[in-house]
Amino acid sequence: MAHRIPGRLPKLGAWSRFALPQTSIQTRSLATHTQAPPVTQDATGSKGPTAMVFLNMGGPSTTDEVGDFLSRLFSDGDLIPLGRLQSYIGPLLSARRTPKIQKQYSDIGGGSPIRKWSEYQNAEMCKILDKISPETAPHKPYVAFRYAAPLTEDTYQQMLADGFGNGNGGRAVAFTQYPQYSCSTTGSSLNELWRWRHRLEGKNNGGGGGEGSITWSVIDRWPAHRGLVEAFAQNIEAKLAEYPEERRNDVVLLFSAHSLPMSVVNRGDPYPAEVAATVHAVMQRLKLSNPYRLCWQSQVGPSAWLGPQTSDTVENYIAKGHKDLVLIPIAFTSDHIETLYELDLEVIGESGHADTVKRADSLNGNPVFIEALADIAKEHLASGQACSHQMGLRCPNCKSERCTETKKFFASQQARL
Ligand SMILES: C=CC1=C(C)c2cc3[nH]c(cc4nc(cc5[nH]c(cc1n2)c(C)c5CCC(=O)O)C(CCC(=O)O)=C4C)c(C)c3C=C
Numbered sequence: 332m333a334h335r336i337p338g339r340l341p342k343l344g345a346w347s348r349f350a351l352p353q354t355s356i357q358t359r360s361l362a363t364h365t366q367a368p369p370v371t372q373d374a375t376g377s378k379g380p381t382a383m384v385f386l387n388m389g390g391p392s393t394t395d396e397v398g399d400f401l402s403r404l405f406s407d408g409d410l411i412p413l414g415r416l417q418s419y420i421g422p423l424l425s426a427r428r429t430p431k432i433q434k435q436y437s438d439i440g441g442g443s444p445i446r447k448w449s450e451y452q453n454a455e456m457c458k459i460l461d462k463i464s465p466e467t468a469p470h471k472p473y474v475a476f477r478y479a480a481p482l483t484e485d486t487y488q489q490m491l492a493d494g495f496g497n498g499n500g501g502r503a504v505a506f507t508q509y510p511q512y513s514c515s516t517t518g519s520s521l522n523e524l525w526r527w528r529h530r531l532e533g534k535n536n537g538g539g540g541g542e543g544s545i546t547w548s549v550i551d552r553w554p555a556h557r558g559l560v561e562a563f564a565q566n567i568e569a570k571l572a573e574y575p576e577e578r579r580n581d582v583v584l585l586f587s588a589h590s591l592p593m594s595v596v597n598r599g600d601p602y603p604a605e606v607a608a609t610v611h612a613v614m615q616r617l618k619l620s621n622p623y624r625l626c627w628q629s630q631v632g633p634s635a636w637l638g639p640q641t642s643d644t645v646e647n648y649i650a651k652g653h654k655d656l657v658l659i660p661i662a663f664t665s666d667h668i669e670t671l672y673e674l675d676l677e678v679i680g681e682s683g684h685a686d687t688v689k690r691a692d693s694l695n696g697n698p699v700f701i702e703a704l705a706d707i708a709k710e711h712l713a714s715g716q717a718c719s720h721q722m723g724l725r726c727p728n729c730k731s732e733r734c735t736e737t738k739k740f741f742a743s744q745q746a747r748l
């Protein structure tokens with residue numbers, strides 16, 4: 332059980348802190364929806380509307396949703412490969428884990444803030460895009476989560492109801508919200524998107540995958556984008572400013588990313604190298620002002636995971652006399668159980684040095700970050716590329732047919748752009 336620091340609790344308990352202005356997206360029922368006119372080039376020359384679809388794992392908005400969230404997560408063979416027994420073992424593992432994880436979400440205020448932040452970030456990004464990319468306006472924000480509402484299938488249905496596809500054609504951009512690509516995260520979301528595309532717009536479903544179906548392109552990674560780097564760097568500088576000037580340059584910066592099982596690393600997953608690229612770019616922007624390390628958190632289960640673990644790193648540095656430490660969550664763009672619970676309550680809370688071990692803010696509603704998202708999207712829309720060059724290459728030890736089909740599908744979209 333996490334040791335609680337009285338000074339931190341009001342901050343974590345204040346769930347209302349995450350209450351953001353309601354956006355119009357994802358809130359209407361399909362039944363009340365009238366179909367928009369066909370998507371065509373208008374008199375202004377705009378090729379819009381363009382659907383901007385944020386992909387992410389999602390999280391339970393309330394503790395009641397934890398069971399379903401974990402059940403979907405443990406059923407995902409791209410994340411936790413359990414072979415032919417997946418549909419039996421997955422639900423057993425998730426049911427056993429649910430009470431513990433429910434308690435963690437309860438301790439951070441009752442749920443994950445990821446949906447609110449994703450909807451907010453996307454709505455704000457689309458407002459900027461309408462101005463800086465008028466040729467693809469209007470931009471319509473959608474969120475497609477892998478394990479929690481709004482699920483990929485519901486969002487796809489919503490897009491069809493809104494007039495994309497269904498014989499109308501139209502353009503959609505799948506924009507992963509994982510800055511660094513892993514086959515277990517972005518890869519899983521793209522596989523899921525391809526499955527629903529196949530089911531809802533496949534040959535037997537009107538669209539026929541042809542002219543009248545949605546044309547998809549993908550922003551599959553953006554680990555060293557200058558705007559992302561700038562947003563991280565500013566948050567680190569703000570945290571460093573809390574230390575006395577004479578100690579400031581010796582504060583150790585600990586970049587912390589969700590770990591990967593060694594089986595995934597050894598398959599040749601791109602994520603560890605791309606996380607390191609983000610860290611390197613941020614440190615270059617900070618002119619290497621401080622000593623730093625990259626460590627890995629949140630391993631689950633008994634198998635071997637990429638290390639060093641964040642919790643051990645903090646403990647060992649404190650034992651070596653480095654008590655001024657700043658943790659920087661570098662592989663996720665909003666707060667979640669791993670920042671609010673694992674870093675704040677467990678790692679920092681139990682360090683015995685909560686006054687000198689601190690955490691940089693997550694990006695959340697940071698306007699520098701939202702500008703960066705708009706910049707990445709604008710560059711993508713102007714590039715005429717269906718996906719990055721890197722997307723086409725499978726991991727050296729990949730044996731998955733799902734990866735083959737998905738990569739083939741997204742590459743095929745190039746001819747339609
Ligand atoms: C870049 C981020 C992430 C990677 C890579 C990643 C890989 C990965 N995760 C699991 C297993 C679990 N992850 C869980 C929660 C969770 N994972 C991430 C991010 C990455 N995971 C986040 C942000 C969250 C929390 C979501 C939120 O609160 O909003 C969980 C559920 C929680 C728990 O039971 O501890 C599991 C399980 C694996 C196996 C894996 C790589 C293969």
Ligand code: FES
Pocket residue numbers: 514518598600724725726729730731734
């Ligand atoms: S697991 Fe990486 S491409 Fe298939």
Ligand SMILES: [Fe+2]
Pocket residue numbers: 589629
């Ligand atoms: Fe995870």
